[in-house]
Structures are given as structure tokens and as C-alpha cells.
Amino acid sequence: MTTQSRASGAAASQPAAPQPGASFLTTWFAILDSEDADRIIDLISDDFSFAILFSTGGDGATDFHGGRAEMEGYLAQREVGVRTHHVLSASTVGLDELFLGEVRRHGELEATFVASARLTGTGRVRRLLIGRSPSVLFT
Template sequence: MTATTVPPTLARWFDYMDSDDPDRVLGMISDDFVMSVQFSQGAGRCAEFVGDRDGLIGYLAQREKSTLVHHIDVGAVAAEHELVLGRTTRAGEFEASFNASAQLNVDSKVRRLLIARTPEVAFTQ
């Protein structure tokens, strides 16, 4: 695959996550939504946030709001799947790399979401 695009649903997801009102992502999920967020803080310290809508609500409750900025560096859309590789910054400085994969339903709602992030690996541009 050589074409790169900004997947529209994941772009909106991360725009919402970076805002003062990240709870807007709750309107983007399907009734059968399932997620896993693998969150590494580095040096082997990590947590996994899993579940359905309630799991996402719990994840949102513990997040810092309007602190990190997600930058999508590479993206692809394949049928009902969107994938991205990106990085987060804090005050303009690199904090972590992330991958995100989403499967959408026929209404373009997120059915499945898998996100992994780590400060240990930076993809240089």
C-alpha cells in the first residue's frame, strides 16, 4: 500500500479527544462497540483499558483534557477499516507514538477500536 490518507472517522475521533469535550466520541460508537487501549507510560509501566461503552466512559473519565495533541502522520482506509500511525505532543514536545485501528459499521459508527501508545518508540519524519 503506497497511498496515504487521513481516515475521516479517526481524524474526527482524535480531534474530539484533543478538545475540551472529548465525551463527543460517545456519539461516534455503535451499539456493539468494543475497545482496547494499550497505554504505556514507558519503562514497562502500562495499563489496558477495555470494554464496551462503559469501558470507554471509564477511559474518558481518567484522561487529562485538552493537554495532549494527536498528530496523524500516516493513515489508510481499507473498506470499513481505518488505520493510523501518529504521535502525541504535550506543549509542542513529543510524548508518545500511537497506532489506532477502527472498524466501522454501515452507518460509519465505530464498532471496534484498538489503540496502542508508547513513549519508547518515535517514528522520525
């Protein structure tokens, strides 16, 4: 898919330049870290799909994936108020956002995570892919 078809009005010969920050994902993680994380359901599109590969180290990882119902299930199983997400770097290219961050558990560094999101023209998330692991730390 070309940049032009994802971001209407972009010149066909010029890909979208990366922009600092990722306002949607920054908002997403702020809500996720709140006491009312289920509000993120209001930010997803009708055809939303996601995958979250959640590693706590070693050989095991859990792959959460699906659509709206599965995201609701993911939110229901989380430990509220325990983990927080902190940005290390973020960028936006057209309708795509990329986010590198760290997860802290009770304030202590636990893991690094990466997130990518493709947004709709109306600012909702259509596709979301997140991976996290304690095996590689960027700080």
C-alpha cells in the same frame, strides 16, 4: 472475513485498495483533543468494544478495555487539554481505518501511537484498538 462481506458490493476476487486518509479516526482524535471529548460516545455503535494499551515507558502499561461504559470511564480519567494527537500517516481499506501518529504533551513529543478502527456501514465505530509508547518514535 472477506473484503466482500465487510464492504458490500466489492468484487469477490479484488480486495479493497487502501485509500489515503482515515476520516473517521481523524475526527475521533480531533474530538478527543477538544474540551468536549465525551462527544465521541455519539460515534460508537451499540456493540462497540475497544482496547487501549497506554505505555509511558519502562515496564508499565495500562490496558483500558471494554464497551461503552468503560470508554466513558476512560474519558473521565483523561487530562483534558494536556495531550494532543497528530497524524503521521493514515489509510482506509473498506470499513477499516489505520492511523499512525504522535502524542504531544503541552506541544512536546511524548509518544508514538497506532490506532485501528472497524466501522459499521452507517459510519460508527464498532471495534477500536489503540497502542501507544514512547519507546519507538517515527520522527
